[in-house]
Amino acid sequence: MTTIYETNEWHGYGKQNYYWYEYRLEGNTVVKYKCNRFKSFNGQESNWEESETAEDGWEIDDPNMPEWLHNYL
Known part of the structure; x- marks a missing residue:
């Protein structure tokens, strides 16, 4: 698992x-x-606590993946 992009908080x-x-x-x-x-x-x-939930997912060749995300692969 590799983080390829992270938005601002x-x-x-x-x-x-x-x-x-x-x-x-x-x-x-x-x-x-x-x-x-x-x-x-x-x-x-x-104490600081963190959580995360998966919201969406795409295969690398999925045409529904946002176009800008291809630049980070």
Whole structure:
């Protein structure tokens, strides 16, 4: 798995909640992940936590893959 493109981070809801997209090459498939980092309080201290979910995916030769993404392969 290799990250081929990452968008700029943007603020989500709340002061310490951020999102960005990562496009990763996994074999012959490009997968778009929505990534999130946020600060949570566990009762004693605040910690940064991260999560990600796969949103979309395309085979390398898929005509539905965004054209600009071919430049990063």
